[in-house]
Amino acid sequence: MAAASNDPFDNWTVQVRKGVLELCILNALEQEERYGYELVKALTNLPGFGVTEGTIYPLLSRLREQGLVSTRLLESPDGPARKYYALTAQGRRSAALMNDYFSELLTACRTLRRK
Amino acid sequence: MITWTDSAREILERYTASIRGPLAATGADPDEVAADLRRHIEEELAASKILIATGEDVQRLVTRFGPVVADKPGRKGPGLAWKWPLAAAILAAILFAGWRSHFRRVYSASSTLLFEIPVTVVRKDGVRAAYSSSSGLGLNLEVYAETIRSDKIRRLVRQNLTPAENLLLEQAAKKNLLSPDRLGRVTVAGGDGGTVLRIAVESGDPEAAAVVANKFVETFMDYSEANLRDTADFAANFLQTQADKLKAEAASDSARVKQLRDAGVAGDAPEMQAAVAQKDVAESNYRALLKRLEQTRESRAPSRLPARPLDAARPDPNPVAPSARTVLRQSLLAGVAVLFAGSLLAWAVQRRSAGASGSAKAT
Numbered sequence: 001m002a003a004a005s006n007d008p009f010d011n012w013t014v015q016v017r018k019g020v021l022e023l024c025i026l027n028a029l030e031q032e033e034r035y036g037y038e039l040v041k042a043l044t045n046l047p048g049f050g051v052t053e054g055t056i057y058p059l060l061s062r063l064r065e066q067g068l069v070s071t072r073l074l075e076s077p078d079g080p081a082r083k084y085y086a087l088t089a090q091g092r093r094s095a096a097l098m099n100d101y102f103s104e105l106l107t108a109c110r111t112l113r114r115k
Numbered sequence: 116m117i118t119w120t121d122s123a124r125e126i127l128e129r130y131t132a133s134i135r136g137p138l139a140a141t142g143a144d145p146d147e148v149a150a151d152l153r154r155h156i157e158e159e160l161a162a163s164k165i166l167i168a169t170g171e172d173v174q175r176l177v178t179r180f181g182p183v184v185a186d187k188p189g190r191k192g193p194g195l196a197w198k199w200p201l202a203a204a205i206l207a208a209i210l211f212a213g214w215r216s217h218f219r220r221v222y223s224a225s226s227t228l229l230f231e232i233p234v235t236v237v238r239k240d241g242v243r244a245a246y247s248s249s250s251g252l253g254l255n256l257e258v259y260a261e262t263i264r265s266d267k268i269r270r271l272v273r274q275n276l277t278p279a280e281n282l283l284l285e286q287a288a289k290k291n292l293l294s295p296d297r298l299g300r301v302t303v304a305g306g307d308g309g310t311v312l313r314i315a316v317e318s319g320d321p322e323a324a325a326v327v328a329n330k331f332v333e334t335f336m337d338y339s340e341a342n343l344r345d346t347a348d349f350a351a352n353f354l355q356t357q358a359d360k361l362k363a364e365a366a367s368d369s370a371r372v373k374q375l376r377d378a379g380v381a382g383d384a385p386e387m388q389a390a391v392a393q394k395d396v397a398e399s400n401y402r403a404l405l406k407r408l409e410q411t412r413e414s415r416a417p418s419r420l421p422a423r424p425l426d427a428a429r430p431d432p433n434p435v436a437p438s439a440r441t442v443l444r445q446s447l448l449a450g451v452a453v454l455f456a457g458s459l460l461a462w463a464v465q466r467r468s469a470g471a472s473g474s475a476k477a478t
Contacts, residue, residue, distance in 0.1 A: 036151055036154065036155060036158075037154070037155055037158035037159070040155065052179060052180050052181040053152065053155055053179070053180040054134065054152075054180035054181040054182060054183050055181070055183070057143075057148045057151040057152055057155070058138055058141045058143035058148050058183050059141070059143070060143075060151070061143035061144050061147045061148050061151070062141055062142045062143045064144075064147075065142060065143070065144060066142075078161060079117075079157060079158055079161030079162075080116075080117070080154050080157040080158060080161070081154070082154075082158075083151065083154060
């Protein structure tokens with residue numbers, strides 16, 4: 001397991017991913033609502049992330065509990081009923097704040113590197 | 116629609132059971148996540164045109180899902196640092212409060228109520244009026260004891276205190292922290308087939324203890340009398356309504372008989388005999404109900420009360436040791452108070468330090 005690795009880089013990437021994954025989910029829902037399977041596929045296919053369903057679904061459930069996303073079940077012609085996730089107003093505000101903060105962090109980090 | 120084989124269902128159930136514990140730590144709803152994962156598996160299989168979910172398919176997928184990782188940080192920081200000092204403070208408060216209440220001077224006074232066994236009365240008409248066995252009396256005593264212990268009686272006692280008694284109780288309460296209100300600790304004991312209830316009061320002042328014990332007896336007697344009167348009044352009102360109806364019926368039947376007589380109907384005519392019989396029954400019913408009404412009104416008399424005061428409480432200047440229950444309650448109250456205050460302090464400090472770190476981030 002990556003978290004148990006002694007490699008400093010591995011440990012660091014695990015920590016970064018944990019923090020950023022929540023923001024990625026909110027960003028993925030910014031334009032339109034998405035159903036669980038579709039959303040999970042989009043996130044698990046992100047290069048460099050290496051997240052699994054076992055991480056994403058609990059996170060989605062927590063975001064719903066926190067009121068950042070809302071869900072609804074819709075019948076699907078291709079298979080089982082689909083659970084659609086959408087950003088709430090609170091979720092939009094949080095996503096905006098998190099994106100601003102993340103950009104600031106990246107800028108600050110790059111500024112240090114140029115110096 | 117995907118059909119699940121038994122082994123597939125079993126593997127998913129085993130997996131969801133194994134992640135329930137870690138899920139609780141993430142702040143997610145375990146039932147919701149289990150349903151989401153099942154739906155995801157069905158989507159995955161439907162996308163691969165698989166119609167029957169086998170154990171092998173599900174095993175492959177749950178292996179890929181991996182374990183649940185708690186992404187939510189646990190509660191750390193100042194809270195943990197406060198744990199041991201807070202525990203020590205709680206222990207100290209419990210011990211101190213226990214020691215203090217154990218050595219506090221408490222005075223006790225008790226008054227008693229004698230309950231009388233109702234006499235078995237057999238009337239001429241064979242109606243049994245009242246009967247009580249010793250076991251029946253024991254049960255009643257417990258009911259009376261519960262009544263005296265009730266909040267209602269306690270509230271009435273407080274209302275019935277005179278200004279001078281109130282002042283006395285206020286002074287006693289200042290000397291003694293044992294009372295949740297100024298009345299002190301009241302215990303009601305008795306029963307066990309006996310006929311006496313003892314009301315014992317613990318207070319910080321001997322005179323206050325006696326005043327409260329006697330006030331409980333007085334209030335209970337007033338309450339019983341009012342209760343008896345209310346019940347009897349209700350019954351009397353009901354019976355009066357019924358009596359009025361019967362009286363009207365009897366009058367109507369009498370009028371009918373008179374009407375027949377005036378019309379010259381003979382006394383032995385079947386019609387006349389039926390009317391007379393109906394009138395007699397109506398009058399007899401009316402008289403019986405009047406008698407019952409009279410008896411009900413009599414039952415309002417105070418002589419029908421279930422008990423009478425036996426011994427009045429007198430101030431006893433010799434202090435007694437407070438009960439173990441009182442000492443324990445004081446100790447626990449002190450412990451809870453310190454826990455609450457400590458938690459509040461820890462929370463305030465944590466909030467302050469979080470605010471300070473937030474300001475540091477902003478700068």
